[in-house]
Each structure stands twice: as C-alpha cells, then as structure tokens.
Amino acid sequence: MSGREDGALRFNILGPLEGWLGGTRLRLGGAIQERVLTTLLLEPGRVVPVSRLVQAAWDDDPPATAPHQIRKAVADLRRRLPDGGGVILTDGPGYRAVLDEGELDLTEFDTHLREAGRAAAEDQLPAAVDALRRALALWRGSVLGGVGGALIEAAGTALEERRLAAAERYFELRLGLGEAGDLVVDLRNLIAQQPLRESLRGHLMLALYRTGQQAAALEEYQRVRDLLLEELGIDPGPRLSGLYEAILREAPELAAPGFEAPSAPVPPPRPAPGEPAPRGDWSRTPCTLPYDLSDFSGRQRELDELLTCVKGGAERGGRHGGLVAIDGMGGSGKTSLAVRAAHQVAGDFPDGQLYLDLRGFTPGESPVSPATALDALLRALGTPDERIPDDVEGRAALWRSALAARRLLLLFDNATDVGQVLPLLPAAPSCLVLVTSRARLVDLDGADWLSIGPMSHVDSTLLIREILGAARVSAEPEATCELVHLCGRLPLALRIVAARLRNRPRWTVEYLVDRLRDETRRLEELSAGDRSVAATLHLSYQAMDERHRAAFRVLGLHPGADLDVYVAGALLGVAAREAEDVLERLLDVHLLQQPDIGYYRFHDLVRTFAQSQGSAATEEEDAVAVRRLLDYCVTVSETACELLFPGRKRRLTGIAVYEGERPALAEEAEAGRWLEREHGGLIAAVSLAYRCGLDRHAVWLTRNVVFWLNSRGQFEEFRDVGRIAVAAARRLEDVALLSVSLSNLGVACWKLGDFDEGLAVAREGRDVAVRLGDQHTEAHGESTIGLLLTVVGRYADALPHLERALELERALDIPWSEAQTLTNLSTLYAQWGRYEEAADAARRALTLHRGLRDRDNHVMALTDLAFALAGLERYEEAETALRQARALCDVSSPAGDVALTLALSAEVAERLGAGEEASEFAANALELAGASRSPTRQAKVENLVGGLYRRRGEAERALALHTHAHELASAIRYRAEEARALLGAADAAEALGETGRAREHRAAEEELRASMG
Missing domain, CATH: 1.10.10.10 (Winged helix-like DNA-binding domain superfamily/Winged helix DNA-binding domain)
Known part of the structure; x- marks a missing residue:
C-alpha cells in the first residue's frame, strides 16, 4: 500500500x-x-x-x-x-x-463553477448560488501568498479574475432571487479591494436602492464616476450609467427580482448603406464616409502607397480619377486605411464622397446584390423613386449617366468578388473608386492593387501607445513587445487588447500577455463585445467551398512556420500541383501569407483558428494526415542526412517510406539548403510526433535533425529534441532506440556544459548498447563518456573510454567516428600536458579525414593539432595548421568551433610577432564565442584571449575575461578551464598590484588541480 x-x-x-x-x-x-x-x-x-x-x-x-x-x-x-x-x-x-x-482546491473550484453554470442554465438559481458560495469559500488569499515570482503571480492574477467573475455572478443571482440588504456589507468589502469594478458597483447600487437607500445608491455612482475620471479620465460605461438614470426616475422594473440593468440609450437608427443621413442638401454634395479614426496610427508606408496609386490613377484617367483595390486578411485594417485616404483626398471631389458597405463578409448578413447597391447609390444622389429602373442593367446605365459630368469619390467596402463590383463602376474618368476586399480582385481590369498584411512592429507599438497611453507602454516595454508578437501585429487584435487594458486599469501588460501565451485560449481572449478575431476569420473561412475549408483545417496541423507544396501534398494526400492550387486559393483570400516564392505561412492567429476547426468527426482524418506528414519528414530527412553525413551508420527505421512527391535531393548542396530551410519545421514535427504518440517517428526524426543541429551549433535545440527522443523511446519500451537516443543526448549535454546529465545519459546509452550487442552505439557512448570525463578534469578515468571507443571503431571500420574520437583523445592529451601524444592523435585523425567529407570535424582536428604544437612551442607549424583550418571555415560553420580556431590563431600570431593580426583574430573570436550558445567553447576562448591581453600588459581586460571564464566554467564544472581561468586571473591581479587577490586565485587553482589528479 x-x-x-x-x-x-x-x-x-x-x-x-x-x-x-x-x-x-x-x-x-x-x-x-x-x-x-x-x-x-x-x-x-x-x-x-x-x-x-x-x-x-x-x-x-x-x-x-x-x-x-x-x-x-x-x-x-x-x-x-x-x-x-x-x-x-x-x-x-x-x-x-x-x-x-x-x-486539489483549484479543481474543486472549477467543479463548483461548472455546477453553478448547469444549475443556472436549468433555472435552478438557489442551487447555482450554493455552488458559487462553496467555490468562493475555497479562497484563502493570493496564490503562494503573493510571493511566488512573476510567472506565478501572473497565473494568480488570472485566477483572481476568475474569482471576481464568480463573485459578480454570485451577487447577481442573489439579487435575482430578491435579496438585497444582506448583500450590502459583502459588496462594500469586495469593492474596497476592486474600486473600479463597475459591475460590482452596479450590484451595490441596486441593493441599496431596493432597501430604500436611493440617495446612497446615487452617491455610489458619483463616487465611482469621480474615481474613473481621476484614475483613467473616462466616464462610467453605458450599463452603469443606465442604471443610474433608472434609479433617478425610480423606474418600476428595478423592483423586479429578475432585474437586468438597462443598456445604454439606444442611438437613432443609422441610414441604410449608401443612403444619405439627414444633414444638409444631399442632392448637391452628398458625403456618407465613415468618420476617420482619431487614433489611427502607423500604416504610413501603406497610406503613402495608396495615395500614390490614387495620384497615378488620376494621371492615367483624368484630373481626379482612378480605381484602387485594397485587399488583406480580416482584421488587417483595410477599411480604416481606405477611410483615412478618402478623407485626405475628399477635397478633390467636390460633387460628393459616397461610402457603401457591400457586406461581403458581415456576420449574419448576405452580400449586397448589385441591384440593391445601385439603388442605394442612386438614392444617395437624390434620384427620385419613380426614375430608378427595376432591373440591374437599367440601374447601372442610369448610374453611369448620373456620374458622367461629376467628380465623386466612391468607397466600396467589404466586397466579396469582382462580380459584385463591376456593375457599380462609373464610366466617368474623373471619379475615384476605392474597393476593399479580403480576396485579391485580380480580375478587376485597370485597377491598381494594394495588398496589406500585418503592421510593422513599430507601427503596432505605436497603435497600442495611442490607445493605451505612453505611460503604461513605457512602463512595460518588454511585455508590450511580446503583446505585439502574440497579436501577430494584426490591427484588430491590437485594438482589442489595448481596449481591454484601458478598461482594466489594474491589469498589467504582462498579465494580459500571460493570458495570451496559452494558445488554446488566445482567440477567446482576443474578443471584446462585437469585435472578435475568431469571428472575423470565421467569415473568410465560411466564404470558401467545403473542399478548401477542409484543406485549410488540415494544413493547420502543420507545426512549423513555413510549408511548401510537398509538405502540403503530404498533409492533404494529393500531388504537389494540386496542393499548390489549394495553397494559392488560400493565399488569394489571405488565409495564408507568402514569405518567399514556393513557400507559404500561416499568420499565427490564423493557424490557431485553423486548429480550432477540428472536431471528433475529423480526428481520424487528422491522425492519418499527421502520419503522412511525419512519414514525409522522416523519409526526406533520411535522404538529406545520407548526402551530408555519409559516415553515419545506416539503420532500419521501421517506418514506411513516403511514396508521395518529394523534393529532388541529389547533391550535398541541395540537401544542405533543404535542411537549412526546413530544420525549424522538423524540430516542431518531433514535438508533434511525441504529442500524437508516434514515438518511433519522434526518435528517428530526432536522430536525423540533431546531425544538422550539431553541425550548426544549435545545441539548445539539439538537447530539447534529444530529451523528447529519449522520452519517446522509453514510452515505446524499445531499448535499441533508447540507446541511440541517449547517446545523442549525451553529446548535446557536453556542448551545453551539462556534464552531470551528459555522463548519466551517455553511460546508460552505452550500457544498453552493450546488452544489445550494438557495438556502433557502444563506441559512440564510450567516446562521449571519455570526452565528458576530460572536461571535468578526470583524465586518467577518461583515457580507457576513448581507447575502447577507438578499438571498436577500427574493428567496425567506421573512420568517420574514429576520426571524431581521435580529436577527443587529442583534446585529452593536450589538457593533460602530454603534447606529443596530443599531436600524434590529431595527425591520425587528419589522415582519416583525407578520405572523408566531414568539414567541421576536419577543422577541429587541425585546431587540435595546432593546440598540441603550440604547447610544444612550435608556433610556425601551428600557424600552418590553423591557416588550413580557417580556410575550411565559412558562415555555415559552428560559431563556437570557429571562435576556438580564431582564439588560438590570435595567440599563435602574437607569438610570431603579428600583433595587428592577433588583435583582429581575438576580437572576432570573442564575438563568435558569445554567439555560440556553448559555455564550454566560450570559457576556453575567453581564457585564450585573456592570456593574450595579459602578455600584452592589458591586465584589466585580461582579468575581466578570466573572471567571466571562471564563472562560466565553474557553473558547469569544466575543471580544466576553471583552473586555467584561476591561474590567468591570479597573474592579471598580480600585474595590477592586487597581491591578496592573486594569492586567493592561486590557492584555489592549486586545490582544484589537486582534486583533478
């Protein structure tokens, strides 16, 4: 038990x-x-x-x-x-x-809330009140007592918001049951904690009124009004204002137990689309343009481009004419941009400016037909009813005739397609027509097109600042930056979040950012009143036929940033050409973006929306699509790795070869370009495979992608996917896959300086390989163990492991692995001070490299030889090796490896009297080391360059580098570099006259050397 x-x-x-x-x-x-x-x-x-x-x-x-x-x-x-x-x-x-x-009290809280929701839906209000009372009784204060740090505090703030929402509902239901006097004290206590919460203040006002305290109820309104003006510079919302007015007139409905606070006063009805509003002589100069947003921000480049198009159209068609079509995804701000431009050029069109919403993507409404649109436009010009023909052709002819001698600006908003727009176009060259649509109206002959995407980061921040105020944005610049990113720089989303923050002054930007980080709830968060990103995207989704809707949803399963026609074909189970047609259709309606020729990308919010469209009925289809995608990823990455890393052992994956169309990878360069472009998507596919329980795919895809990540110095990603592969192999209970995965993970841990984990997983992988008789993996494990023991200073323990690895690799005839182990052995001997043996091991590795295509390890073998020669003070020979190493390096080489080569080049150049060249090498080495994300490489480079500065007499610079190298090395227990940093810092401190500090460093170095043996 x-x-x-x-x-x-x-x-x-x-x-x-x-x-x-x-x-x-x-x-x-x-x-x-x-x-x-x-x-x-x-x-x-x-x-x-x-x-x-x-x-x-x-x-x-x-x-x-x-x-x-x-x-x-x-x-x-x-x-x-x-x-x-x-x-x-x-x-x-x-x-x-x-x-x-x-x-757990949190799950109990959720359970009570669900019970309350069900009871209220069934009109069992007393049961709902009881459930809410039990939920609220669980609260004892803030999560972790308010001392949990930023992340937990943000989660606690979200929970506090749920508590307040539950409390509001609790009081609302009790008011609905006719209670009043018993609520006043509790409401006052809660309002003292949340003084700007208008809903709570409304409940208190109603409770006071029902207990005969009308004056007190009105006083509460004045109190919150003054507070809102002082804190935010705004008035109470329409719901609270309506309640205040109802109390003033002692409205009889306030006494009803089921009272609902009155809404804001209903504004007068708006005119129908295109119909003139009653203001002035519309038969002469009608203007139905919407108002120009006072907080319109950013989009200056797009606005300039739009005005340029207007000017260009005028030059081609007459003094003022032109046709400009503006397209973009829902929520991108097309209408606001068009309205801003229309107001700026309105003075050039003295005969009027007409706006017509064609309702191509309006919730709950059908698109306006050309006949209806023409009727509205003719009426806007003052055309009598009896003169308007019944048929479309007649109305279009009359419309063109009416505009023949006029200079009008026409803004047709929200068009669904070209067929809806063509009958509305005037024949007069002096008229300007602006059309907005979510689809590219490519068949609109004679038009200038302007496609707008997400705003720039700068413009997005400017928009939030304009709505929210400079003070709140400046107080949290990093959180604001992430907020912009999470909103995908989409104007609609940015306006929604800015409005939410403005209406919730107690919320920090970081708090809202934390709510948005949960991708499963992001679209839910991006809604405010009638405005919703999800609803906007849903209209574009519904406008497509069922085939494209299904394809859109399936393509949303792709976990990476970009996808090409082959990936799309794998997901959809169709040929590449058919997949391209689907992608282009989604591009036309702005549900996809195109970052480069042949590649397509979901906007982050659109991807989230696509993934939300799945259902239980589509789960099986989705699973089949994901398996096809992962089969594709494993198959093509296998091909790429065979070309780029020919020395690695070929293994049977047990995964079906993908038989669909694949990119033609016949040469090493093609494979390299493919992996460079796709490795981000492959990493995401590893996580997708693990989440979907396709563990074999996760393991084999990881094996392929880590070869590339290791060669490019992306060690954190290497470790992350390596851990997933180990977890997948354990879940699969496949010891052979576990052995391979552990072996790879050990390498990532060494690169990142996580030696404890690296030794543990390398030893486990080696032991599993021994039990299986897998000598190839056993050799790799022994080599990794030897390397890890070397960096922690256990040289005598490391040597037998490296020798065992070499013995196996020679017996198995795997020169690629043997050469890697020889470079590890050279490193061991050099750090041990056995330079002749280090040089011999490096030369043996270089002999093997003559028959290999392994540039990066070839560079390290040459660098290892140079280290050994420098230790023997044979600097000219060391420079020859280093010159060859530098010649092999390019921008695709691992930054940490190049940094090490350059740092040693600086030392050797200085020894040979080339001081200026040494300085250049040193500066470049430090820059690359900092970018390498490898603490082992950075510590070694900083010690080398620190030694150079020390010998030059630049003791302060040397001390700073050795001190930082010591911090890096001691944090990861890199004993060799830790000792070297202490010795270098002692010499530098002594040169600065800090003898006490120097003695401390030397004593620590001697103690460390003794522990290393």
Missing part, C-alpha cells in the same frame, strides 16, 4: 501553498520546491516544460545550473510527498502533476 492510500492527500493553492495528508500538514521544502510544485498544480494533468519551471523559480535571472536544480527540487518533492513518483510524473520535456478528484 502506498503512502498516498494511507490518508487523504490534499493540496491547496488558492492562497498560501498547503499540502495535507489526512490531518497532518506536509513539509514541502524551501521556496524553489514551493514554486515548482505550485506551477505544476496550477496546470494539473498538463506537461510543464523544465524551462517554464526555471522561469517560475527564478524569474528572468536563473543560475547556469537551473535545470539541474529543478530536477533536484522535483526529486526532493517526490521524497516529501506520499507516492511522490505517482504525484509528479516525468513526461517528455518536463513534468506533470497527477491528482485524483478532491486532491
């Missing part, structure tokens, strides 16, 4: 964190353990990546060992909790909390 079964386990996070087993409170550890556990409990049942736990524990300033400390914290929590391994599970790239019903 587990400890979890011995008593009732219970966690409470709606307040300070508590853990209980029966009546005994559990000791959960320190602040890190509490933050980790709270973050997991905030998302019960969902995988929380280690990176998110790091952010929760340390905000934006984590230590270098943060992931390791997270794992230690999880291990500690598992020891402290009954059945801890069953409560906190390792799952893929992170952890998840698994709890039974009743073991």
Whole structure:
C-alpha cells in the first residue's frame, strides 16, 4: 500500500501553498520546491516544460545550473510527498502533476463553477448560488501568498479574475432571487479591494436602492464616476450609467427580482448603406464616409502607397480619377486605411464622397446584390423613386449617366468578388473608386492593387501607445513587445487588447500577455463585445467551398512556420500541383501569407483558428494526415542526412517510406539548403510526433535533425529534441532506440556544459548498447563518456573510454567516428600536458579525414593539432595548421568551433610577432564565442584571449575575461578551464598590484588541480 492510500492527500493553492495528508500538514521544502510544485498544480494533468519551471523559480535571472536544480527540487518533492513518483510524473520535456478528484482546491473550484453554470442554465438559481458560495469559500488569499515570482503571480492574477467573475455572478443571482440588504456589507468589502469594478458597483447600487437607500445608491455612482475620471479620465460605461438614470426616475422594473440593468440609450437608427443621413442638401454634395479614426496610427508606408496609386490613377484617367483595390486578411485594417485616404483626398471631389458597405463578409448578413447597391447609390444622389429602373442593367446605365459630368469619390467596402463590383463602376474618368476586399480582385481590369498584411512592429507599438497611453507602454516595454508578437501585429487584435487594458486599469501588460501565451485560449481572449478575431476569420473561412475549408483545417496541423507544396501534398494526400492550387486559393483570400516564392505561412492567429476547426468527426482524418506528414519528414530527412553525413551508420527505421512527391535531393548542396530551410519545421514535427504518440517517428526524426543541429551549433535545440527522443523511446519500451537516443543526448549535454546529465545519459546509452550487442552505439557512448570525463578534469578515468571507443571503431571500420574520437583523445592529451601524444592523435585523425567529407570535424582536428604544437612551442607549424583550418571555415560553420580556431590563431600570431593580426583574430573570436550558445567553447576562448591581453600588459581586460571564464566554467564544472581561468586571473591581479587577490586565485587553482589528479 502506498503512502498516498494511507490518508487523504490534499493540496491547496488558492492562497498560501498547503499540502495535507489526512490531518497532518506536509513539509514541502524551501521556496524553489514551493514554486515548482505550485506551477505544476496550477496546470494539473498538463506537461510543464523544465524551462517554464526555471522561469517560475527564478524569474528572468536563473543560475547556469537551473535545470539541474529543478530536477533536484522535483526529486526532493517526490521524497516529501506520499507516492511522490505517482504525484509528479516525468513526461517528455518536463513534468506533470497527477491528482485524483478532491486532491486539489483549484479543481474543486472549477467543479463548483461548472455546477453553478448547469444549475443556472436549468433555472435552478438557489442551487447555482450554493455552488458559487462553496467555490468562493475555497479562497484563502493570493496564490503562494503573493510571493511566488512573476510567472506565478501572473497565473494568480488570472485566477483572481476568475474569482471576481464568480463573485459578480454570485451577487447577481442573489439579487435575482430578491435579496438585497444582506448583500450590502459583502459588496462594500469586495469593492474596497476592486474600486473600479463597475459591475460590482452596479450590484451595490441596486441593493441599496431596493432597501430604500436611493440617495446612497446615487452617491455610489458619483463616487465611482469621480474615481474613473481621476484614475483613467473616462466616464462610467453605458450599463452603469443606465442604471443610474433608472434609479433617478425610480423606474418600476428595478423592483423586479429578475432585474437586468438597462443598456445604454439606444442611438437613432443609422441610414441604410449608401443612403444619405439627414444633414444638409444631399442632392448637391452628398458625403456618407465613415468618420476617420482619431487614433489611427502607423500604416504610413501603406497610406503613402495608396495615395500614390490614387495620384497615378488620376494621371492615367483624368484630373481626379482612378480605381484602387485594397485587399488583406480580416482584421488587417483595410477599411480604416481606405477611410483615412478618402478623407485626405475628399477635397478633390467636390460633387460628393459616397461610402457603401457591400457586406461581403458581415456576420449574419448576405452580400449586397448589385441591384440593391445601385439603388442605394442612386438614392444617395437624390434620384427620385419613380426614375430608378427595376432591373440591374437599367440601374447601372442610369448610374453611369448620373456620374458622367461629376467628380465623386466612391468607397466600396467589404466586397466579396469582382462580380459584385463591376456593375457599380462609373464610366466617368474623373471619379475615384476605392474597393476593399479580403480576396485579391485580380480580375478587376485597370485597377491598381494594394495588398496589406500585418503592421510593422513599430507601427503596432505605436497603435497600442495611442490607445493605451505612453505611460503604461513605457512602463512595460518588454511585455508590450511580446503583446505585439502574440497579436501577430494584426490591427484588430491590437485594438482589442489595448481596449481591454484601458478598461482594466489594474491589469498589467504582462498579465494580459500571460493570458495570451496559452494558445488554446488566445482567440477567446482576443474578443471584446462585437469585435472578435475568431469571428472575423470565421467569415473568410465560411466564404470558401467545403473542399478548401477542409484543406485549410488540415494544413493547420502543420507545426512549423513555413510549408511548401510537398509538405502540403503530404498533409492533404494529393500531388504537389494540386496542393499548390489549394495553397494559392488560400493565399488569394489571405488565409495564408507568402514569405518567399514556393513557400507559404500561416499568420499565427490564423493557424490557431485553423486548429480550432477540428472536431471528433475529423480526428481520424487528422491522425492519418499527421502520419503522412511525419512519414514525409522522416523519409526526406533520411535522404538529406545520407548526402551530408555519409559516415553515419545506416539503420532500419521501421517506418514506411513516403511514396508521395518529394523534393529532388541529389547533391550535398541541395540537401544542405533543404535542411537549412526546413530544420525549424522538423524540430516542431518531433514535438508533434511525441504529442500524437508516434514515438518511433519522434526518435528517428530526432536522430536525423540533431546531425544538422550539431553541425550548426544549435545545441539548445539539439538537447530539447534529444530529451523528447529519449522520452519517446522509453514510452515505446524499445531499448535499441533508447540507446541511440541517449547517446545523442549525451553529446548535446557536453556542448551545453551539462556534464552531470551528459555522463548519466551517455553511460546508460552505452550500457544498453552493450546488452544489445550494438557495438556502433557502444563506441559512440564510450567516446562521449571519455570526452565528458576530460572536461571535468578526470583524465586518467577518461583515457580507457576513448581507447575502447577507438578499438571498436577500427574493428567496425567506421573512420568517420574514429576520426571524431581521435580529436577527443587529442583534446585529452593536450589538457593533460602530454603534447606529443596530443599531436600524434590529431595527425591520425587528419589522415582519416583525407578520405572523408566531414568539414567541421576536419577543422577541429587541425585546431587540435595546432593546440598540441603550440604547447610544444612550435608556433610556425601551428600557424600552418590553423591557416588550413580557417580556410575550411565559412558562415555555415559552428560559431563556437570557429571562435576556438580564431582564439588560438590570435595567440599563435602574437607569438610570431603579428600583433595587428592577433588583435583582429581575438576580437572576432570573442564575438563568435558569445554567439555560440556553448559555455564550454566560450570559457576556453575567453581564457585564450585573456592570456593574450595579459602578455600584452592589458591586465584589466585580461582579468575581466578570466573572471567571466571562471564563472562560466565553474557553473558547469569544466575543471580544466576553471583552473586555467584561476591561474590567468591570479597573474592579471598580480600585474595590477592586487597581491591578496592573486594569492586567493592561486590557492584555489592549486586545490582544484589537486582534486583533478
């Protein structure tokens, strides 16, 4: 029986964190353990990546060992909790909390809210009130007592918003049941915490009024009005204002138990599209343009381009004429742009400016027919009813005749297609016609086209600043930047979030950003009143035929940024040409973007919308499409890797070869270009495969993509997908795949300086390979273990592993792997001070490289030889090797490797008297090392360049570099470079006259050397 079964386990996070087993409170550890556990409990049942736990524990300033400390914290929590391994599970790239019903107050809160919703829907108001009362009683304060850090605080703020919404509903229902006096005190207490919450203030006003306190109710309105004016410079909303007016006139409906606060006063009816509003003599100069937005911001480039088109049309068609079609995705601001341009040139059209909404994409309405549109336009010119023909042709002829001698500006908004617009076009060359549409009206002959996409980042920020105010934007520049990104720089989305923040002054920008980070709820968040990004996109979606709607939804399953015709063909199960036709159709209606010829991209919000269109009925079809896509990814990446990395062992994947159309990869250069373009999508496909339970695909796709990531120095991505592959192999219970995956992950850990994890996974992978008799993987594991032991300073322990790896690689005749191990051996001997043996190992590696196509490892073999020769003070020979290494490097070479080659080149050049050249090498080395994202490379480079500055007498610069190198090396236990940094810092400190500091560094270096043996 587990400890979890011995008593009732219970966690409470709606307040300070508590853990209980029966009546005994559990000791959960320190602040890190509490933050980790709270973050997991905030998302019960969902995988929380280690990176998110790091952010929760340390905000934006984590230590270098943060992931390791997270794992230690999880291990500690598992020891402290009954059945801890069953409560906190390792799952893929992170952890998840698994709890039974009743073991978490947050899930109980959600349950009560659902009960209340069902009861209210069934008109069982007392039951709904009781459920809400039980939900609100669970709250004891803010999550983690308000000391949980930024990430947990943001989640706590979201929960607080849900609590307030539940409280508002609770009081609303009680008012609906006829209660009043009992509510006043509770409402006043809650309003004291949330003074700007208008709904709560309205409930209090109504409760006071119903208890005969009309004056007090009116006073509450004045109090919140003054507060809103002082804090935000705005008046109360129409709902509260309507309630105030109803109380003033003692409206009889206020006494009804089911009272609904009155809405804002209803404005007078708007004129029909194109009909003149009653203001002046419309028969002479009609103007029905919508008002120009006072906070219109950005889009200056597009506005200039539009006005240029207008001018160009005038030059071609007459003094003032032209036809300009503006297209873009829903919510991109086409209408606002067209209206702004129309107002700017309105003075050139003294006979009038007419606006007509063709309602091509208007919720709940059919597009305006040409006949109806022409009728409205003729009436706007003052045409009597009896003169308007009944047929379209007659109306069109009369319309063209009426405009023959006039200079009018016509703005036709929201057109569905060319057929809707053509009958409305005037024959007069002096008229200007602006048309907006979500589709490209390519058949609109004689038109200038202007396609608008998302706003620029600068313009997006300007728009938010204009609506929200400069102070709030300036206070949170980083959060505002992320807000712009999450909104996809779409004007509609930006206006919605800015309005929400303006109407919620207690919300920070970071709080809203955290709500938007959850992609599953993002579209829900991007709605305000009648405005909604999802509703806008849905209109474009519904306007397509069923074939294209289905294709749009399936293409949304692609996890990467860009897709080409082959990827689309794999998803849709069609030939590349047919897939291209579908992609082009979606491009025409702006549901796709085209970043480059042959490539297509979803706007982030459009992708989210596409993924929301799935249903239970389409799940099986989606699963088939995803498998086709992953078969394609594995097959093509296998082909690319065979061309680029010919020395790697070929293995049977057990995955069906994709038989559809594939890109023709016949040469190494083609394979390199394909992987350069597609590796981001392949990484995303690994995660997709793991989420869908296609573990074999996850493992083999990872094996292919990590070869590329390693060659390009993208080590964090290498480690992330490596961990997913290990988790997939474990879930698959395939020890052979586990061995390969562990072996690869060990390499990523070495590159990133995570030596503890690297040694653990390399040893496990080696041991599994031995049990399976897989000598190829065994050799790779031994080589990795030897390398990792080298960097932690255990040279005597490392040597047997490297020798065993060489023995296996020679027996198996795999020169590509043997050459890599020889460079590892050369590194070991050089750090051990055995330079002749280091040079011999490097030369043997170079001999093998003559028959290999492995440029990056060839560069490292030459650099290793140069290190050995420099150690022997044979600098001219070292320079020869380094010159050859530099000649092999280009922009695609791993930045950390090139930095190391250049840093050693600087030292050797200085020794040979080429001081200016040495300075250039050193500067470039430091720049590349900083960009390499490899702490092992950066520490070594900074020590080398620090030594150069020290010998030049630039002790301050040397000390700074050695100090930083020591910080990097000690954080990852890179003992060789840690010792070198201490010695260099001691020499630099001594040169600066800091003898005490120098003695401390030397003592620490001697102690470290002794521990290394």
